[in-house]
Amino acid sequence: MKTRWLFLAAALMLMLPTGTLAAQRAHDMGTDAQAFAGHMLEHGELSEQKWMEIVKKYTPDDAKEWQKVFDERKALKKQLQNEQVKKALDAKRAEMKKKREAAFDRLIDRLANKEITKEQFKNEWKQLHKRKGWMTKTEKQKLRELHYQTYEAMKENDKEALASLLPQWLEYMKKENERLAKWIQEAKQR
Structure with a gap:
């Protein structure tokens, strides 16, 4: 450790x-123009105000849809502050930890009883500790590429590129809202 x-x-x-x-x-x-992309890359998201400025400048027809997505995100974040949801998420986290510990104990017992070899133990142990992310490697790569393309478009002040990239960001944000809503719903059901 x-x-x-x-x-x-x-x-x-x-x-x-x-x-x-x-x-x-x-x-x-x-490089003030890079501030947008640099901030986005550093923190993973921009403030609503900065996004809306960019949207109104490059894709004004989508402004209402963007605002709807931001309003939904605010509502979801507010739900996360609810004590009931916090307790449910803590309980879920504790349950998952207990399951991992029990599986690890069983794995150690199998090794002690010589049911498996040390090499099998190592492989199974790695599988136990492998985190299941909410994004696949492909999705992460696409997001990195989107970040990079947006950064380059802002650096070059490429209006055409930004006009094509902003709808991709909108779709990404919608998916994030769906994922967050599903996560909250699962927590409430426990």
């Missing part, structure tokens, strides 16, 4: 100077 923390600390220490250098370089270049 100690080595895991050491690796994490080392990785963070290596990342900090790089981020600082990139921010300083962007500042030195006077």
